[in-house]
Amino acid sequence: MKLLREYLGEALGTFILVLFGCGSVSATVLLGVFNSLLEIAIIWGLGVAIAIFITRNYCPAHLNPAVSLAMSFIGNLRWRKLPFYILSQTIGAFLAGFLLYFLFADAIAIYEGANHIVRGTPDSYKSALYFGEFFPNPGLETLLPVSVYMACWAEFIGTFLLVFVILRVTEKPKLVDNTTPFVIGLTVTIIICLIAPFTQAGLNPARDFGPRMVAYLMGWGSAALPSVPYSFLTVYIVSPLLAGGFAAFLQRLVFTKRKNVPH
Numbered sequence: 001m002k003l004l005r006e007y008l009g010e011a012l013g014t015f016i017l018v019l020f021g022c023g024s025v026s027a028t029v030l031l032g033v034f035n036s037l038l039e040i041a042i043i044w045g046l047g048v049a050i051a052i053f054i055t056r057n058y059c060p061a062h063l064n065p066a067v068s069l070a071m072s073f074i075g076n077l078r079w080r081k082l083p084f085y086i087l088s089q090t091i092g093a094f095l096a097g098f099l100l101y102f103l104f105a106d107a108i109a110i111y112e113g114a115n116h117i118v119r120g121t122p123d124s125y126k127s128a129l130y131f132g133e134f135f136p137n138p139g140l141e142t143l144l145p146v147s148v149y150m151a152c153w154a155e156f157i158g159t160f161l162l163v164f165v166i167l168r169v170t171e172k173p174k175l176v177d178n179t180t181p182f183v184i185g186l187t188v189t190i191i192i193c194l195i196a197p198f199t200q201a202g203l204n205p206a207r208d209f210g211p212r213m214v215a216y217l218m219g220w221g222s223a224a225l226p227s228v229p230y231s232f233l234t235v236y237i238v239s240p241l242l243a244g245g246f247a248a249f250l251q252r253l254v255f256t257k258r259k260n261v262p263h
Helices: 002-031 037-055 065-073 079-103 105-114 122-127 148-169 180-199 205-224 231-255
Strands: none
Touching (some): 002 079, 002 105, 002 205, 037 180, 065 079, 065 148, 105 122, 122 205, 205 231
């Protein structure tokens, strides 16, 4: 039962942060509710903080495969649990994507009609970008060309910073308090402001892959994927996971003085 609560907690927390974060992107793209990257980044950060608050009594509230991988490397999560954590997080993100699709279904249709977008054609990524991430950022592609290599580096750097902050502020459980979720959420906000102009700042393989699969299944098909073949995998899944592993390596190399007790 305890394990089930952990997995459900990870799914619920990831569901919440994707619902809030992708919801803010949806409202911006489809309805023009927000006018700046900072506004969206703040909502993402608050969504992360709220998700941690809601679920931290039931699970470690990693809510991100890159974080779970890092926690396994430093000994805070048993390796046998890792696949189930990642699966739970991805399912939570996928369900949030489906809820957002049905919530915004009419707005999507109106947006596509107004902009002469035929779902499933290559150009229809413009109405799929609130599900998965794209590079170059569709709003800045004429100003900031981004190669797949630069995109990988951007996601690596952003995710590394996020995971490293999480490892540092949660290193001593007795010092984790009600400010910790806000520190993590604020970190997400700042990193999004830094990285989103390049790649829309995925920073989380589950957050990207789950909603992206919703778009893929709901008619966008290959338009839900970045134009560079397999870059959804290299940029938004592999790069964040490598970043999580590197953050854990640095944590163990420089800061860890004792072996932590696995959950």
